[in-house]
Amino acid sequence: MKRASGVGHLTPFLPGLEGLLGDPDVSEIMINGPGNVWVERAGRLEPREAPALTAAWLHRAAIHIARPLGLDPAARPILDARLEDGSRVAICTPPASPEVAITIRRFGGRAFSAEDLVRLGSLPEDILEAARATLLGRRNVLVSGGTGSGKTTLLNALIELLPDDERIVAIEDTLELRIDSPNCVRFEAGATLTETPVEIRDLVRHALRHRPDHIVVGEVRGGEAADLLQALNTGHGGSLTTIHANNARSALSRLASCAMQAGDALPWEVTCRGVVDGIALVLHVARRGGRRFVEDALEVGGYDAATGHWITGPPEAGRGEEPTPKEMNP
Known part of the structure; x- marks a missing residue:
């Protein structure tokens, strides 16, 4: 299976989330639409302000993730991708969703015996x-x-x-x-x-x-x-x-x-x-x-x-x- 770039490569396309994308304690980033971001840290959900994260930026991010997979969000509004670092990304774009929604589940840094x-x-x-x-x-x-x-x-x-x-x-x-x-x-x-x-x-x-x-x-x-x-x-x-x-x-x-x-x-x-x-x-x-x-x-x-x-x-x-x-x- 082709893979999109790692979590770090998403930073230029998700302004305001740079710290979250680089924080190993954040296990999941849930973008419900422009400026509407929630994260899971240590098993707890918390909101995160991201006023710079506009609809245009979310659309660019969806295209950036989908392109290495040979996919086009305009033709396929529901996408699942695995990033190079093992993290998973789920994307839903219009018309399947009112706004571009992106959920990033970071690949765990440690395996527990x-x-x-x-x-x-x-x-x-x-x-x-x-x-x-x-x-x-x-x-x-x-x-x-x-x-x-x-x-x-x-x-x-x-x-x-x-x-x-x-x-x-x-x-x-x-x-x-x-x-x-x-x-x-x-x-x-x-x-x-x-x-x-x-x-x-x-x-x-x-x-x-x-x-x-x-x-x-x-x-x-x-x-x-x-x-x-x-x-x-x-x-x-x-x-x-x-x-x-x-x-x-x-x-x-x-x-x-x-x-x-x-x-x-x-x-x-x-x-x-x-x-x-x-x-x-x-x-x-x-x-x-x-x-x-x-x-x-x-x-x-x-x-x-x-x-x-x-x-x-x-x-x-x-x-x-x-x-x-x-x-x-x-």
Whole structure:
């Protein structure tokens, strides 16, 4: 995939934001329109005055980001780009938005290990041990949470628990994971082949031809869930993925719903049984008051078709006590 310039190269096109673009403590810059800027710093949102940031400047910035990708905001008003430094930019221009809106998510400067998260009080040690036992037992883990809740941070930490001598195939919309495994191949969606976009589902299917011991999907959003569940249930245990959800139980339903989006989807009850067979442990992360923490952990025991309820319980390493929400602010 082609990449636009790094965050620093945006400075000439976003007057008044020079300090923010160079501040490593700012994780996200949200431009709602001319002069309307919000930033996330240490997990908290705060407004920023930017009177010099006019509609004309925002239009120039959108063109500057889109041009290296071979795109034109006038022809394609909704754009997603990855910058050279790994940061992500989302752009929406008229007529899809009244004003040019730009959101910049800076690529994290530090990767946290599982032990780091425990030390920070972000991940209860018993939940870590349950996740470790699950992965080493060649069973699979689903990480759920909302936008910006820390799903990728936790996923990165869990990947480090996988054996170094086993092969990982990682699939992402945008390359964000930091994987140090010596035997890892990485795929990124969005590349083009004869002007046909390569989708996550294409890459999940293709991954099976690269002899993975473990499959990591950065985030499941749609029909690729059906192919992932097939892979998880046919000899690729110890795999990981994330999904947007409000809580751990709803994450299972969301995964099944995504699988149902596939054109060749199986019936709902069959799909739910596939989720039960494919996912052993759900870890749900949340963000409150600017802090990120592991809120819940559930071991998946089954699906009751008569009531439509998932059968779950606390993981083995945590039985006897409820997980206490802990904080993390990576």
